[in-house]
Amino acid sequence: DTGVSQDPRHKITKRGQNVTFRCDPISEHNRLYWYRQTLGQGPEFLTYFQNEAQLEKSRLLSDRFSAERPKGSFSTLEIQRTEQGDSAMYLCASSSPYLGDTQYFGPGTRLTVL
Amino acid sequence: ELKVEQNPLFLSMQEGKNYTIYCNYSTTSDRLYWYRQDPGKSLESLFVLLSNGAVKQEGRLMASLDTKARLSTLHITAAVHDLSATYFCAVEDGSEKLVFGKGMKLTVNP
Numbered sequence: 066d067t068g069v070s071q072d073p074r075h076k077i078t079k080r081g082q083n084v085t086f087r088c089d090p091i092s093e094h095n096r097l098y099w100y101r102q103t104l105g106q107g108p109e110f111l112t113y114f115q116n117e118a119q120l121e122k123s124r125l126l127s128d129r130f131s132a133e134r135p136k137g138s139f140s141t142l143e144i145q146r147t148e149q150g151d152s153a154m155y156l157c158a159s160s161s162p163y164l165g166d167t168q169y170f171g172p173g174t175r176l177t178v179l
Numbered sequence: 180e181l182k183v184e185q186n187p188l189f190l191s192m193q194e195g196k197n198y199t200i201y202c203n204y205s206t207t208s209d210r211l212y213w214y215r216q217d218p219g220k221s222l223e224s225l226f227v228l229l230s231n232g233a234v235k236q237e238g239r240l241m242a243s244l245d246t247k248a249r250l251s252t253l254h255i256t257a258a259v260h261d262l263s264a265t266y267f268c269a270v271e272d273g274s275e276k277l278v279f280g281k282g283m284k285l286t287v288n289p
Contacts, residue, residue, distance in 0.1 A: 096275065107183075107267050107279030108222070121274055156221060167212070168277060170222040 067091075069171035071157050077177045078147055085143045086174045090159030097140050098158040098168060099132055101125065108156055114140060147178045181206045181272045185280035193288055195257050200283050202251040202268035210271040211251050213242050215264045216282070222267065258287045 070089045078084050090097050095116050100108035111130070112122045116137040126132075129147075134140040144151055154175050158168040182205040192198055202211070210229055214222040226235045228244035228251060235242050239262065241254045251268055265284045269277040 098276065100277075105281070107269070107282050108277075110276040110278070113276055115275075121276060123276075165227065166210075167224050167227050169224060170214075172221045 069157055069159050069169055071155075071171040071174050073174055074172060075175050075177075077179065079179050080147060080149060082147055083143065083145045084147060084176065085141055086155055086157075086176075088140045088142070088157030088159075088171060090138070090140070090157070091161075091169060093164060094159035094161045094169075095137065096160045096162070096166075096168075097134055098160075099140070099142050100156040100158065100170075102154045102156055102173070103152075111142075111155075144176075147176075149178045152176055152178045181208070181270060181278045183268060183270050183278050183280040185266075185268055185283050187283060188281055189284050189286075191286045191288060192255075192258055194259055197254070197256050198258070199252050199254045200266065200285075202253070202280055204249045204251075204268075204270045204278075206272075207246070207249075208270045208272065211244055212269045212271075212277065213240075213251070213253055214267045214269060216267065217264050225266075255285075260287050260289060263287045 072087045097114045099111040102108040112132050114134040129145045132142045154173045156173045157171045160168045184203045213225040226242040231246040233244045239256045244251045265282045267282045269279045
């Protein structure tokens with residue numbers, strides 16, 4: 066069990082650029098979640114997949130954000146036309162309803178938009 | 180809309196002392212989690228509480244859940260410096276996603 070992995074760990078970009086993050090869940094987990102965490106706050110839910118189906122999206126997820134999980138394994142989160150307010154830690158988590166359903170978090174991708 | 184409140188948000192305590200921190204939530208839920216986060220790191224799962232009256236213990240930490248009061252407590256016994264971290268409670272809102280509190284930053288001083 067290698068845990069949830071995320072890539073890159075850090076991303077610095079200029080305002081207006083597009084960025085894409087990747088998340089690889091724990092292999093037996095069919096549920097995958099994206100959260101965003103800003104300094105001094107708890108994580109906020111963005112979106113959730115069960116297998117390849119995106120089942121829920123937060124109101125926080127503007128139309129500049131898109132997430133995919135094409136084969137029900139890894140997932141990508143893309144932010145188009147980044148804004149300074151997008152600077153945050155983006156956390157991915159995975160779980161399985163057959164293994165207790167606890168969400169296990171990856172190390173996160175820290176995004177800085179200049 | 181489910182809201183989760185933690186208190187206190189900051190705690191500085193001496194090694195060897197005991198303390199209890201609180202997590203209140205606003206609507207019925209079946210699951211409550213406690214996570215630990217070290218600076219610059221991700222979240223580590225500590226406890227999952229699934230039913231009224233559930234109590235779980237790991238080392239110097241003990242968590243309990245009262246679903247009728249919509250309250251969970253995390254009790255720290257004989258604190259040590261290694262417990263210094265931010266502790267989050269999170270409640271499942273009925274649709275698999277977690278709603279987190281703001282976290283409680285704990286500093287344990289020698």
